[in-house]
Amino acid sequence: MRKIVVLLTVVFLSSCSGFLEENVRGIISPNNFYNSDQEAIQAANGIYLGMRANNLYGGWQGLTAFTIFGSDEAMPSRIFGGLGAIMDYNLTETNYGNAYTIWRDLYGVIGDANSVIANVDGNEKLTVPVQDKVIGEALFLRAMAYYHLTALWGDVPFFTEDLPLDEVAALGRASKEEIRTAMIADLKRAEVLLPSVNEGSDLGRATKWAAKFLRTRFHLWEQDWASALASSKDIIDNSPHALMSTYGEVFDVNNQFNQEAIFGFDFTKDVPSNAQDITDSFNPRLRDEPKNANLRNEFAGKLNDLGEEFNGYGLTVPLTDLVESYPTEDPRRPYNLMDQYLGYDLTFTYFTKRTNFDFVNSPRYNHGEWWITMRLAQVYLMAAEAANELGNTDEALTYTNEIRRRAYGTDSPVAAADQSGIRTAIQDELKWELAGESERRYDLVRWGILVETVRNSSYGIFKGPENIKDYMVKLPIPQEEIDLNPNLLESDASNNGYR
Template sequence: MKSKIILIGILGMFLMSCGDDFLTIPSETALTDDIFYETQADIEAAVNAVYAPLRALYTGSAATSNGANAAYIMGETHSDNARYIVNPLFRATENQEQVADFIQQASNSVSTFKYQQNYQVIAAANKAIATVDEAEIESENTRSNLKGQALCLRAFSYFDLVQYFGSVPLHLEPVTTFEGTALPLATTEELFSQIIADLTQAIDLLPSKSNQADLGRVTKGSAQMILANVYMVQKNYAAAETVLKEIVASGEYALMADYAAVFDPANKNNSESVFEIQYRQGTDGYSSTFFYGMVPRPMDQSTVATLTSVGDPLPIADATMCTPSPDLIAAYEDGDLRKDATIDYAPDLYGKVFPFCKKYLHPHQYLNNTDDNWPVYRYAEVLLFLAEAINEQGKPVSEALSYINTPVGNGSVSIRERAGLEPIIAGSQEELRDAIAQERRVELAFEAKRWLDLARTGKAVEVMSAYGARVKADPAAYYFPTGYNPPASAFSQIDLVWPLPAAEAMYSPYF
């Protein structure tokens, strides 16, 4: 026994004498930050990791094919543009239904997913930003591009968070300790200040669209558009106008002549694309599922085959979380070509016909595995924001209308011409304000814009209260089967921001 004690003591002295190097041999399977972020390839991989959570955020969690946590539920179903379809045989949709019914709880899985995915973007961006300046990179232009991408995407995620949650923690450095995961809530003023600072820096660092080697990465125009959106939310219309006109003057963008073609996977990252989330069908995990979250469910095998052209179609079950509302369908003017490009109809398993969004319906090879990208910002929105910014400053109505009614820059068509409609006629600032809001609604339907538009323009409470009253008065018109009604608490309170997630509160004393 005594000899064992001596042996242990000698071994302990030996280990102590070896110093930290012996005790901190890096794992061969999990590289530490100080080893990983040293070369250009390391930083490129780090920046690629910043994009990855956005793919999950916009298509929904990997475990679901009906987009149960997709960003469009909070942007569209949480508005008067879309509703869910109740499936009496599948009731595991309470969280998604609460989003649509404005029952906003801290435990909601959809809002929690949005919060967590955005912070994954931010965490990855912080690591890249903290190390890019010291890494060995072949050229300063490459270094600037990589840093600009990380700054732009960090700002984009904080902008998403502040719009949906208000005050949130402001992490600007990589978290290296457990204590560092919990920071006080930053004010919205502090958040906006950092967002603007990041975007301003990114604009100076990023290349133009035509000079960005890899399609799909954020560019100078992407950062400018996010910044312009920030200014629109802040009602700093003069600043927004300046940035938006810079995008137009760049000559990098133009409307496509065919509205439906904008969303065709054959035209990914087209002349109208300012920023879109990249997906790729196949078995490598990069596919999208937007169509499956919007098509009537459950659906039989033959209808699936007819719509999708998949080689081995199967019935699809569950429930639909994002169906065009009667209100959105009625919002289109007669003859608006965007309606046919956006909305179609199909039967569910029981033969009942429902509308669905067809923007993201294109032939693909595998079930629940599509090739469509998500359009975050399009040039059409640049022009609509510009018209709005000009109008809100009280400038001539004709000046604002020129960005909607006539071709701009390199484009051969205007927004209205492309839609097959006559020019908008407005005699006052208020008339034009309403016309622009209407135009944004139908032009950007099912692009996760409607709720944010209602919130930033101060219309959310008025519009959603009236909408909720209509849903409750006629549930059948809003896709409730016989015997089903919205909850009594639905639409009883229209909150502009979501409570911070309960799942995060256990890690922070500030929630």
């Protein structure tokens, strides 16, 4: 049997600090592995580690750069690395703004998941409960990888078997519809295999509700409104998740595994290979703040007295359009937009809820926190969108106004009555509720309004509104991949319009 690359991990048995401790890479034959439940769990942990790598969910130029930049939500505070290419909409096959490493690492996750499933499914050396859990997690994480690939590139190579590398390297592109249909089926299987809740050392792992959340996202992309509504309602009505009583409680660093949080990536402080810097992108840097540079030493002293520090890159900041359009009376605004701190005016506005200035427990490059990527409020708004597209406007308003009621602390219904007005209201509500934490650019692509939205936005020093073309809703496949596999151009010689 051919040898495969497996990411091995050691389980960290403290529930509050995560289940991944270290990452050891090695070339291992399946004949010498998967001999116990613990080894199967270690292999599953390796897939999680792949997904939370710096080029994906762990880094500031990973997936976040392509989900909120290039929209009407966020921008870099300065030109840095590949971020300028994203904001300028001048991405090419060779000037790809880190897209190549995202492509590569997502397929790394898929390859690892395929290997785990092939070696765990039906393995008589493993107990059935562990087989179920590991396979369910692998299906979920593989579907997540294909979710991002199809959202960013559309049609991409597709394989779910543990194929030799030479076969993978010759695959052409499959249609995004085929891939999404297959992933929906896989997620339905994962929902059966995964637990409803995780406790103790398993906190932070995928559950059936995380799988159902991701399946709902696929349904929205495919405009299968009935299925999206049904799965959303199932989460709302039957899951153990509930909206926190106030908006601010969702982002309490002392209660990150709260009832509203459905899934995220847990980063543990002082653990080898943690190297997580996504929070640094949202944290201000002291050299930029406060606005009055003459007060910098005074400001730094006050931060230090609180055990705090502006110790990040300060690269991810709200777009001016978001700052100017966010309703001033909305109680969520101060949790999303911060232009003052400790009474000092700041040079930039920041996403408050994504910052963490605690340099003791969350120092630079070494954050100990859970990065939430799925939460129940978004499910309510997905249900609202699906209901509205089905013509169930009353139901859509019910779900939307529930989120507004939590935000305002009292009834504050949207001022819309017909389907078109409610559609716009839901789109705005997603913008206010999930600012800086979701997939705004993906949503604009889904709704077919990315190009017009960017053209009508103010990008400051960046040229996106002037440069964006209709085909730029997708990314070009990187030239490095085409050089290795010319079959990638077989079904589309234009490479998504970039040739």
